[in-house]
Amino acid sequence: MGTPKHDVFQAIADPTRRRLIRLLAEQELPVTEISKHFPMSRTAVSKHLRILNEAGLVQKKKAGREIRYKTQPDPLLEVKRWLAYYDRFWDNKLASLKYHLEQEQKED
Structure with a gap:
């Protein structure tokens, strides 16, 4: 996987990102579904997901035309x-x- 671009502690410091980790621990979801759980733009949610992904805390995979995310707790x-x-x-x-x-x- 290589060295994470973001520190795990920095990534979980944000309450929105902690909520994202919890949400994605329950199920794998695309950004459109994830965004429905947060009072912010899809772009803002995507930015948080990118930081979590770069810290290794969420994993993304392509499923057809959408990208789905799930928690990677290691x-x-x-x-x-x-x-x-x-x-x-x-x-x-x-x-x-x-x-x-x-x-x-x-x-x-």
């Missing part, structure tokens, strides 16, 4: 791995909160 593993590193901080905070709440209950 690049999201990079995001998952990055977030997993920070899980330990959340786990520590939750454990600390639990401890403090239990101490307050003992004092009551």
Whole structure:
């Protein structure tokens, strides 16, 4: 596939693109159908799809005269791995909160 032109994190930073990924995870659709789900022009939707495609997050294929898109979730593993590193901080905070709440209950 080669090196993506767009960074996965930049691609998913936009809420519209996150919605596109979710929509296309459910089904493969052409731009005309995708555009019906967004309050913007087909050209604007196409631009978002191009960025997602260049980041490897959506795959396009020609089906007759139309191009259909679907989610390609593999690049999201990079995001998952990055977030997993920070899980330990959340786990520590939750454990600390639990401890403090239990101490307050003992004092009551």
